[in-house]
Amino acid sequence: MDLARLDSLLLELTDSERAYHAGARYDWNDAFGSGHQQNIGEKHIHKIGDPTRALHQEGMPEGLSIVRNSRFNPVPEHVHDYVEISYVYRGHAPQVVNGAQLTLAQNEVLLLDAACPHAVGELGEHDIMLSIVISRPMLHRSLEQSLSPSSTVSQFLINALNDETDHRGHVHFRAGNSRRVRRYMQEILCELLEPTAASPQTVSRLFELLLVELMQSYETSLLQADMPTLPSAQVAAAVGYIERHACDCTLNDLARHLHLSPNYASALLKRQTGRTFMQLVQESRLTRAATLLDAGSTAEAAAREAGYANMSFFYKKFAERYGCTPAAYRRRLPR
Secondary structure, eight states: OOHHHHHHHHHOOOHHHHHHHTTOOOOHHHHHOSSOEEEETTEEEEBOOOHHHHTOOTTSOTTEEEEEOOTTOOEEEEBOSSEEEEEEEESEEEEEETTEEEEEETTOEEEEOTTOOEEEOOOOTTOEEEEEEEOHHHHHHHHHHHOOTTSHHHHHHHHHHOTTSOOOOEEEEOOTTOHHHHHHHHHHHHHHHSOOTTHHHHHHHHHHHHHHHHHHHHHHHHHHSSSOSSOHHHHHHHHHHHHHTTTTOOHHHHHHHHTSOHHHHHHHHHHHHSSOHHHHHHHHHHHHHHHHHHTTOOHHHHHHHHTOOOHHHHHHHHHHHHSSOHHHHHHTSOO
16 A cells, blocks of 8 residues: 555545534443443543454454544543553644643654543544554563563553553653654554555564654653753662672663663763763772772782773773872872
8 A cells, every 4th residue: 555545545534524523423421331430539530442342453463453533523531441552643633631731743652551541632634643552462562572671661561561550651752753653653554454464463563663663762852851851869879879880780780770771871871970871880990999909909809899800901991090000009008
């Protein structure tokens, strides 16, 4: 399917949309049914959607389905039994999420946990929003196949799989400039509208790539923001962790400790301390080595304890910081 045909199909009005445009209103009591409510804080929020039906769709992998939201038909506040991704293919989509108003622009994404209250405002004729419904097993597979366990997206999905959390979270991805997000969504939609025997596997891979791209675009947007993204206490915790574990600390270790991706943790440290992760590690190791030399250790023993396996590299870094060799540093001490 070419993209012009895809655009045409998505813009085509359904019979129900023509009726809504003419003034008809959908009776949401039919969708809510009886007894389908969930207590969120002090409010009773209606629950929409039957996961047993919503998660089975031709051309899609088991546990993932896609629907185009009806235009001219606002959706009142509600929750689901599943995780939902809202994607704006064209135009804008006004929403209220956890009581706060936001508008999704073209190519932006909203990731909603099951118990996150949200409402969708009226979409115009040229506003195309798609909702992707995701089951727990599908989330498990996506985490295992595609995402860093410390990324923002992974942490959200881990929370969604945890029975002990309140499931009210959401993440707004301002991915308007990401060509990959749009391309992956277009390919997924082409598989949906013209399914083949290979479509479920193809969509699974495309969905994993979509999540990876969302993770990268989200972290890039945070790093480009004017406001600091780590509180000073958390920066201090990061530096303290490096100091305590300098002899064998890796960037992956630190990222897991901070619940961030490695690239994001590294960029944050550089922006907020002025030094790279490895510079901070080297400083901590050299401080440790100097302390051991002060206590009477040999250069070889101090290097080993501080985490240096290469003595030539240790001598070079020590001289750069202290302006002398480890032996000369020891000789300055009174005996």
